[in-house]
Amino acid sequence: MMEDKRLCYSHLDSIRDTAGKLAGSVTLMEICGGHTNVIMKYGIRKLLPDNVRLISGPGCPVCVASQYDIDCVIELAGRGVPVATYGDMMRVPGSVKSLDGAKAEGGRVFEVYSTTEVIKIREKHPDIIFFGVGFETTSPMSAFLISNDIPVFSVHKLVPPAIKALLAEGAAGITGFIDPGHVSTIIGAKAYRDIKSPQVISGFTPEQVLRSVSILLELIVDCREEVINCYPEAVSEEGNEGALELLASRFKVADSSWRGLGVLPDSGLEVRDEGLDARLIHQDILSGVAEPLKTGCMCGQVLKGLLEPNQCPLYRKECTPTDPKGACMVSEEGGCAIYYRYGK
Structure with missing residues (x-):
């Protein structure tokens, strides 16, 4: 445990050093509900420098179903x-x-x-x-x-086509991605190689997530659109x-x-x-099922990283885990449910 803490502090020092070399602010997106859970549980976003923003993307498998x-x-x-x-x-x-x-x-x-x-x-x-x-x-x-x-x-x-779509749309201004660990065990690191963006495949401990952020910032500073596998114990190239x-x-x-x-x-x-x-x-x-009408739920905007869950007008009011109005409040990997769990 003490060794994990020491590594976390070391990675935070590296993050601060590298963030000081950035030309401006950057936005990093994680695309895995497991990563979102770790980030929120351990308050990792609050530990990052002001010019490093970490947002959640479409990493909840239940949430992305239409x-x-x-x-x-x-x-x-x-x-x-x-x-x-x-x-x-x-x-x-x-x-x-x-x-x-x-x-x-x-x-x-x-x-x-x-x-x-x-x-x-x-x-x-x-x-x-x-x-x-x-x-x-x-x-x-x-x-x-x-x-x-x-x-x-x-x-x-x-997952890879979703990353490409987020980059092509550009609305969230994403600078780099923390790629999902579990998905990557199936598809391998090679599945991301043709995506033109800095990326890091990460494990799920606080130390692993912080290390991934540190390496991702180094890629951004060096203008390297590469994929670094920081989870080799579980993820292979193929x-x-x-x-x-x-x-x-x-x-x-x-x-x-x-x-x-x-x-x-x-x-x-x-x-x-x-x-x-x-x-x-x-x-x-x-053939008789009609296209659904739009509702006040902002799950789609949350999944694209355009809104934080607590910016949805239904969050913690009409929409709670016991009475969810949208998919992101249902699953344990949903961004809204994770925010709610940790009191955000």
Whole structure:
């Protein structure tokens, strides 16, 4: 513990020294709910120099699912299609209700913690579908279900295209990125190499995050648009080749709709086998789902780093963890829920 503290102080000294060499202010974005949690829990933002701003991006897998896709799955559940999904998705609000609400009204909705549970549920509900949510980290589990002939409604997203979209839009003025650790264990450091921005892949301890900030600032000072892997104990250059092969066999890359970012080209995973794509199997039901109306929730702006959660007019008023109005307040990795947890 004392060694960790010593390293944290050492990295903070390096951060201050390097920040003094910057030509002006910089904005760094982390794209992982786990990193956001560590940063908020240990007050890392408050420790940084005034010219170094750290913001959160679209790092919550539940949060980036589009409102329309959520409404589609709620409609399926309400029309008698048995739906299984992970716990975080149960409480994410749709336009009218959540999957929890659909279940309370008689919908066949099953909250699961592993894909093996879905296979067991199929014994009694042979027409079960799985609502596949998440980044590259969780998508292999959906691929496993497809391999077992269970249809998947995929809203799986790919992180590198989102980084490119944020850079292209430029609204948040991002100077460099702290790339997600868990996602990177699957896709490897090479997945970020064609992105023209300073980047560091980070672990999840306070010491690792501070070290990543320090190295990221050095890249910025030296004008180096490179990717530095500061999490080599878990992340390789090539990634998890077995998982990537499984994904490629069951999914194809396709355009995908993100909350806050809109439709991004080649940013999602679509089921290859049309007979196991829940969207196509139930397109007769889904054809009647309307595009959602805009609400006062500012999740999209939070995910793009344009607003802090406490700048949303609903935050801590109409929107709380017990009564969430937006996805960012539901998941433990959501920026609004993390802010709320640490009293911001």
